[in-house]
Amino acid sequence: MLWQSGCMRSLVFTAASESPSTADPVPMDGGMGELTESAVRDMPEYLQPWVGAGIAVVVAFVVTWIGAALVNRVLRRRPELRDDIGRSRWPIFVVLSSVGTVGSLEVTAPEAEWRGASNLLLLAVTIAAIAWLIVVLLHLVESALLSKYRSENSVDARRMAKLRTQVGLLRRVAVAVVLVLAVAGILLLIPEVRALGAGILASAGLISVIAGMAVQSTLSNVIAGLQIAFTDSLRVEDTVFVEGARGNVEEITLTYVVVRLIDDVRLILPSTYFTTTPFRNYSRGTSEVSGGISLELTWKAPVEVLRAKLEEELQQNEYWDGRSSDLSVTDAKGGLMTVYIWLSARNAGDLWSLHNSVREALVTELQQNYPDALPKPVIQAAGE
Numbered sequence: 001m002l003w004q005s006g007c008m009r010s011l012v013f014t015a016a017s018e019s020p021s022t023a024d025p026v027p028m029d030g031g032m033g034e035l036t037e038s039a040v041r042d043m044p045e046y047l048q049p050w051v052g053a054g055i056a057v058v059v060a061f062v063v064t065w066i067g068a069a070l071v072n073r074v075l076r077r078r079p080e081l082r083d084d085i086g087r088s089r090w091p092i093f094v095v096l097s098s099v100g101t102v103g104s105l106e107v108t109a110p111e112a113e114w115r116g117a118s119n120l121l122l123l124a125v126t127i128a129a130i131a132w133l134i135v136v137l138l139h140l141v142e143s144a145l146l147s148k149y150r151s152e153n154s155v156d157a158r159r160m161a162k163l164r165t166q167v168g169l170l171r172r173v174a175v176a177v178v179l180v181l182a183v184a185g186i187l188l189l190i191p192e193v194r195a196l197g198a199g200i201l202a203s204a205g206l207i208s209v210i211a212g213m214a215v216q217s218t219l220s221n222v223i224a225g226l227q228i229a230f231t232d233s234l235r236v237e238d239t240v241f242v243e244g245a246r247g248n249v250e251e252i253t254l255t256y257v258v259v260r261l262i263d264d265v266r267l268i269l270p271s272t273y274f275t276t277t278p279f280r281n282y283s284r285g286t287s288e289v290s291g292g293i294s295l296e297l298t299w300k301a302p303v304e305v306l307r308a309k310l311e312e313e314l315q316q317n318e319y320w321d322g323r324s325s326d327l328s329v330t331d332a333k334g335g336l337m338t339v340y341i342w343l344s345a346r347n348a349g350d351l352w353s354l355h356n357s358v359r360e361a362l363v364t365e366l367q368q369n370y371p372d373a374l375p376k377p378v379i380q381a382a383g384e
Contacts, residue, residue, distance in 0.1 A: 048108035056100030064093040080147060084140045091133035098126040124186045131182035135175050142171045164236045165252050169229040172254050221255040224271035228252060234274055234281065239289075239348035241280035243267060246348065262352070282348040290324060290344040293355050295362065296336050301373035303329060303339070306362055310341060313361040319354035321346045336375055 068089050075082035102122050109115060145167055146160075187193045228234045229252065238249045240259060247261035257274060259267040273279075282289050307327045314320045323344040331338040341358060345351035366373045 049105055049112070052104030052108040053101045056104045057097045060093055060096035060100050063096060064089055067092070081140075081144060084143045087139070088133055088136045091129045091136060094129035095126060095133065098122045098129065120189055123189055127182055127185045127189075131178050134178050138171050138174050138178075142167050165234075166229050168236070169225060169252060169254065173226075176254070221271045224275045225252065225254040225256075228257070228271060228274055235283070237283070239282040241282070242269065242273075246282075246352075248349075288321065288323070288344065288346060289348050289351050290342065291351050291355065292340050292342040293359055294330070294341070295339045295359070296375060297339055297366070297373050298335065298375055299332070299337055300370070301337065301339065301366070302370055303327070305370070306339065306365070309362060309365045310358065313358055314343075317354060317357055319345055319350040319357065321350070 068086060071085050072082055075085065102119065105112075105115065105118060112118075146164060234240070234249060234252065234257070236249055236252060240247060240249060242259060245261050245267065247259040247267060249257060250260040250266065251258040253271075255271055257269050257271060259269065261267055310325065310327050314325055321344055324342065325344070326342040328340055328342075329337050330340040341362075343351065343354055343358065345354050363374075
């Protein structure tokens, strides 16, 4: 940043050793300095800094939007990438405006008493805008990487989910580091803060212990989030059973995991939950799952008819993957028998729908043609 300021100073302001009252204005070597000097030469002195800053902002605006128009034209057939790059327009505009304003003030107000404060403010804005730009570029890299692998037919859904989880988490880590460095850089511009830094370093041991105790739970969640991402125990879009409910992992962050339940309610759990508490992952290794349903029927239930009806239902059901199916009587006592139907599906969501549709088809068949196979409901008196 100091190098940029020095280069701008050498470009737009020379003859610094001459007295302003005795030396004639020295023409600039072209560029922003010459443009600013020619524009403000005949203006009152108090207006010159404002006009110079305005010129810098206008030039930055024009350059930024010309670049944006060129990018839109080049990437007109890739709208997703074009939109991601388009988000960088504002941070680029702020960076160009702040740097250009520093240069214009070198010409219009080189000896002003408020130059120190203005330079400090403009440098802080520049650092913040650069951090903003880096964050946008990190999002762009993530989108481009995922888009590249998404377009390859050889990448299966499981590998894609793993990639989304790990790339997204790495991007969040990088964003956190950039923001911390940006805040530290802005604070170090203040001389009082730099002086305070020496005292902080002297007592770093005690402060680190206190800070570690204060953010212990947060650090535990961050470490757990990294462990989840890189041990492949949980991925985005995995089907899990947590807290007595089934859902799909929607988002994995550094400190928490968002699970979308079957009723579209979002269950937010800390990352440490998945490293300290056992949970079911129906998509671990492969998304294909199997499961069964049971029916309590009387001994008059036609088992062979139910097998034929199950086969008929599966042949026209889009949720069955064709791997396995079975209908068996697993128990018979107390005048009732238990009919167990074992089914397979491509994923847990399809298995849920398959169970419901098969259960409905078999119960409807019994209601319409074999009502004696259904157990009679037992109504208990209120006083019993």
